[in-house]
Amino acid sequence: MTPGRASRTLGGVTDQRVAVLQEPERITVETRPVPSPGPGEVQVAVRAVSVCGSDVHYYDHGRIGGFVMHGPLVLGHETSGVVSALGEGVDGPVVGTRVAVEPQRNCGRCEQCVRGRYHLCPFIEFFATPPIDGSFAEYVTVPATRAHPVPDALSDDAAAMIEPLAVAVHAAGKADIGPGTRVLVTGGGPVGLLCLQVARARGAAHVTLSDPVARRRDVAREFGADTVVDPGAGDDVPPADVVLECSGVQAAVDAAIAATAPAATVVLVGTGAQVTLPLDLLQAREITVKGTFRYAHVYPAAIALAASGAVRLDDMVTSHHDLDGAVDALLAARRDPESIKAVVRPA
Structure with a gap:
């Protein structure tokens, strides 16, 4: 500097x-x-x-x-x-x-x-x-x-x-999550857990978190997930109006898009290598795919959200x-x- x-x-x-x-x-x-x-x-x-x-x-x-x-x-x-x-x-x-x-x-x-x-x-x-x-x-x-x-x-x-929370707040804003939204979070790492909590705070009707690691699924339940699924076990995934993809892994991207409801929004939050997207499914369901890169103008909102207790940072x-x-x-x-x-x- x-x-x-x-x-x-x-x-x-x-x-x-x-x-x-x-x-x-x-x-x-x-x-x-x-x-x-x-x-x-x-x-x-x-x-x-x-x-x-x-x-x-x-x-x-x-x-x-x-x-x-x-x-x-x-x-x-x-x-x-x-x-x-x-x-x-x-x-x-x-x-x-x-x-x-x-x-x-x-x-x-x-x-x-x-x-x-x-x-x-x-x-x-x-x-x-x-x-x-x-x-x-x-x-x-x-x-x-x-x-x-x-x-x-x-x-x-x-x-x-507050920095990783800002990532989640920015992503949730891109997805326009609001009361009644059905949300799927793929990836149960720190950013995924924060996206889960922000979705809950914005009034999501149902939040599902998908992760292959049992411990992460258990933690997601503790942080308010309505449903947790193991993507490798063939668990049923409830249809989602919004997907917050937090892993950057091809298999997770595929599963996330497959779980979308018509006219859903998929926000790519996780960083990874190049992935392919199923254009036939995107077009048939009129799915919107958005990228995110860091954040802007969200720190005050993230601080207020954490201070309110709606997001549990210390517990992480x-x-x-x-x-x-x-x-x-x-x-x-x-x-x-x-x-x-x-x-x-x-x-």
């Missing part, structure tokens, strides 16, 4: 510890200078960073699709913290404010930004997406408009998970780690079938 002159600071620390992915499967903890906020920015003392599947993918492979590491990279983008310094021209959020960090910086001038689709800005800088460093660090800097104040009702862990956290344990956090889901969400606490 852009360096600059710090002002109105909290603390005065000059060095920080940072966990750095040097190459696939090798992370070291380094000492680096604390970044100073530039004009329009705030410095945030990081309190919690929840691990995303994309972090694990970079750790394993050093790339996701066309996003490729060409040098060391700091992982982590699901972030909460406390504003610790203000850059030039910034009046708030004031120092000491607890915030959920929206980890992206857009240009503000291109056609997508002007049209309000800033998440599609071709010049976007997103935490932990090469070459932009993320938040496995004690301090980060972000535009002041991307540091969203959170109420005391939200823990630091929950505030960090299953382990905590410090920076020295960053690898353990990244591999938690692989090592422990009970794991849902690992959280790194840099401080």
Whole structure:
């Protein structure tokens, strides 16, 4: 992030510890200078960073699709913290404010930004997406408009998970889920569980979650699924007006589209390799297929939803780690079938 002159600071620390992915499967903890906020920015003392599947993918492979590491990279983008310094021209959020960090910086001038689709800005800088460093660090800097104040009702862990909740809120908005909607969520990972909860909060009449892992199906029941199905067992899937596809797996995409009611909407949330779509079925049922990429303009809604208790974020956290344990956090889901969400606490 852009360096600059710090002002109105909290603390005065000059060095920080940072966990750095040097190459696939090798992370070291380094000492680096604390970044100073530039004009329009705030410095945030990081309190919690929840691990995303994309972090694990970079750790394993050093790339996701066309996003490729060409040098060391700091992982982590699901972030909460406390504003610790203000850059030039910034009046708030004031120092000491607890915030959920929206980890992206857009240009503000291109056609997508002007049209309000800033998440599609071709010049976007997103935490932990090469070459932009993320938040496995004690301090980060972000535009002041991307540091969203959170109420005391939200823990630091929950505030960090506003980021993946924003993904689910954006996807549910794309699907226009409302009272009476029958929803199918395919994939019972963290984003799938959040999509399930957001669908419930928006008044869905019936929510089904499909996942081949029994533990994930059990957890989905705990988070409010009306029906859970094992896609490999031939379980009947109730017809769906909306499908939120959260796995990115071809078999799940096929099963999801097969389960649609006429005129349904399928929203592709999960990231995966190229998949094929059954055009005959899409046309015969007049199914709408939509893609999603991150989110825009939804952080305030996600914070309000979490603060209301309609979405249970803290209940999804299953382990905590410090920076020295960053690898353990990244591999938690692989090592422990009970794991849902690992959280790194840099401080």
